[in-house]
Amino acid sequence: MSKYLIAILLSAWSISLRAQVAEKLQQLGMENIQTVTEVNGNTTIAFEDNVYRGTYRGIGKAIKAAMEGMYGGNLQMVVLEHSIPQLCITLSDKVITEYKEKQITIGEVYRQMGISYDTDEAMEVLKKTHRTLNSSAGKVDIVVYPEVKLENSSFDRLYTYYVNLAPAVEMALWKGAELTAQVVFPVATNLKGQYKKIRPGVIALSQEFCFGKGFLGRVTAGNFTNNRMGAQAEMKYRTANGRLELGAMAGATVQSVLTDDEGWYISRKLRMNAALKASVYEPRFNLQFDLQAARYLYGDYGVRGDCTRHFGEYAIGVYGMYTDGEINGGFHFAIPLPGKKWSRNRGVRVRQADYFAMEYSMESWGRYADEKMGETYRTRPDENRSNRFFQPEYIRYFLIKEANK
Template sequence: MRYRNSNMRKCLATKTIARCAALFLFCLLPLKGICQTGESTVNTLVEMGFENVGWTEDGKERVYVLQNSAYRLNGVGIGKAVDIIQKMGLPDKKPCRVIVLDNNVPQISLYYKPIIGDSVPEASRRDWDVSYDLGGAWKEARKIGRKNSSLFKVDVVVYPEVSLKNLIITQIYQVLFNLSPAVEVSFWKGMRLTAQVVIPVYNDGYGRRAGKVHPGFLTLQQTVRLPYNIWVTGTLGMFNAERYGGDLRLLHTFKDERFSLEGRIGLTATQRWDGFEWTYGTKTRMTWALGANFYYPHYNVQASLKVEQYLLGEKGVRFDLIRHFRYASIGFYAMKAERASANGGFRFQVALPPYKYKRKGYIPRVTPSKNMGIAYNAGNEQYYYRGYRANPGENIMQNNSFNPYFIKSELLNF
């Protein structure tokens, strides 16, 4: 009888230990699951081609950080990332935020807050709020380690360039068509080095120099984001329109994110390439622009009004009205400056395929430019209203690619 009782006590003790161990493991499983979910989501995003990907979590929310380097259109790429996060990376009964970077600089955030009673599978794209506001998350998220860094990775971007002019009665158009590959690389946060060469393919009426292979943009650009939704971009180097010097741009969005202010100032001088022989001037010209923008989300229409000073010193006013679509941006403009007749025209940008591409480690990636466009000068003005671009990728479509209202519309209309 004693032997039987002894065995029973041993059996009960064993069961008690097993139950305690099971309870202990059960308590650990949710924590382990959350860690695996966040890390596995990051790994999946990296496999898809996203760069600068990381995650962190505290008692208030889970935060993902990523940069779209896999899809040509930011709206499409961000939508793909949201799908993955909804499928496998949402925290349990806690908000989730996605901070989207461009060249390691934060642009916008997407915020999902579950409703009590909702389960993870019920989350959809329409449940995410998109804003320039990063909340308090970026202060901690900027410190986390990130996978698949974009630094030191080289892109060779081929820019197709078409110029047309109608100045001869006996000829409909004089045409210049170039293919201009540019090496683009970033060595630190917000920095980009661009070195371009212009290769003429067809030159009918643009002169001897335009028919020679010659350097194009050669710039060093730095972008920083300041508090209160302010972005500052400074550029030094050789620009288009035969100018070299410095350029400084500023963009500020208000609490009502439909409204924004922008300013620009440049100090440049003339330069000229005859093949690879370079001549330059020392007399500098100051140009500047100051304006306001309004965005109408229902139709993705942007209106802007600016006062500007151009390269010949004339001051003027410019109005732009642009509608943005997924694969194109189309708009009209009107200008009036002192000593010059009123002028205007239309402009458009069209996204170029391929729309998805992937980088293989640090092997240079060769792609066409994200989009291509033309600005039509209806007044045929050749003397006044002259300006320059500080970067080959600077255009109306690219400038709108991180607009929160545009990204939200892309999430809903996928």
């Protein structure tokens, strides 16, 4: 009888502990929360941050909240995006106890925690739970994206430009799936044709996959930027520490453009593009080096190299490329827009984009422009080098920096 009583008490204690940690994260607004507390008191929890701008800010808030809900045992946290595991953070019972007793600061917690892309073991533990708290499925964001382009590609004017506002409806569907529907409203431009018209932006359905052992995949179909419509598949491999990433991409698209004569015109000519990619992260100076060899939209083959410096949520970089005998280069940046936190208490939330991103190309005339060299497209409106950046050493570095302010 005593054995059964002990088992019941342990089970009740486990449920109570699990509920406390999950409740702390739910109070922050975290979504897709899953928790397992084992008999030895160790707790594994998964969560998704759709509240705080960037990656490290919400993770820091979640770490502090989860430790407050712990009463013994080690803590293992999986950071999700669209319910797909991105990071695993581990904290020992000793570190948690010392922090709660104010023997160490939160900065020391960040220094001593484990953080990596290796989520396989933690996700195996989380298979024991079938309950998800505060699911993101079906919740809608209306996100207003600013679009600016500046190009010196003609002799009759110094620059061609456009400024647009491009609101997008974004909705999580099931695990790894997202629906995006965007409309572009022109604000100012000295271009003609579709640039003066209200037109479709990114209208796409994407599905992400986690294959384990560092492999992730993504398939997207729909209407993309740069007047392209079709499908694209991506695959990447990341080492546990995130210092090396290898990837490949292939796409098949047709032209999709708004015309005066035919309205929304979709061509029949299929164009193929593909790329092999490699990325190296240097943590001392927070430098990201990207190299790709690609077949671009209009049949030219080339290589491109990027060097990006991360200053917290700011990312500033330069690039150079060589394609079919032509050389080009330029710079790009992503800067955070006002609004560090966007609570989502109801089914629909309206907010502005987290970042403004732009790329400037030095070569935009002559053969390079006439033959449309180096042309590509984006499959989602928020692609930049700050958004969705889960690099482990980057997150640790800037969490510590924030704690020391």
